[in-house]
Amino acid sequence: MKTLILVRHGKSSWDYDVQDAQRPLKKRAYKDAQKVIKAFKGKHNGPLVLWSSPAVRALESAKIFKEDLDISDEDFVVKEDIYTFDDRQLTKIITTCDDSIKQLMVFGHNPAITEVVNALGNEVFDNIPTTGLTLITFNTTSWKDLKKGNTLFHLFPKNL
Numbered sequence: 001m002k003t004l005i006l007v008r009h010g011k012s013s014w015d016y017d018v019q020d021a022q023r024p025l026k027k028r029a030y031k032d033a034q035k036v037i038k039a040f041k042g043k044h045n046g047p048l049v050l051w052s053s054p055a056v057r058a059l060e061s062a063k064i065f066k067e068d069l070d071i072s073d074e075d076f077v078v079k080e081d082i083y084t085f086d087d088r089q090l091t092k093i094i095t096t097c098d099d100s101i102k103q104l105m106v107f108g109h110n111p112a113i114t115e116v117v118n119a120l121g122n123e124v125f126d127n128i129p130t131t132g133l134t135l136i137t138f139n140t141t142s143w144k145d146l147k148k149g150n151t152l153f154h155l156f157p158k159n160l
Helices: 027-043 056-068 087-094 112-120
Strands: 002-008 049-052 076-078 103-108 133-138 150-155
Touching (some): 002 112
Parallel strands (some): 002 103
Antiparallel strands (some): 002 133, 133 150
């Protein structure tokens, strides 16, 4: 059994004249993250490996979760390739996960996050909002063999 937790980065600020990858989080993103983390802790447990895009808004979001979920430094990985908006590329990256890892949390960007959730889960969403989290389980022992999984739950800040 494999568990994939996909999280779209927190709400970013457009108040700064910076490149896309350098956009910081808005204050609201920190509040949204706390809501989602609190709800997530009530629904899930067990060790996680966390992968993040290097973009500031994704990495800062991931660091909030890392701290509050007590994820070790060795289980926190920044992957350049996750800075993508393409669902096929994101899926390809996920399938490279080592099979010894049972639960993987990925922080990335739309439209890739929404499209991967819809392609791999059994629930369809028009849009995964910022700081939106979706958990999908797969009846497989290998990340390379991911097929349609079961969307167990989703946590969106506006619903919490």
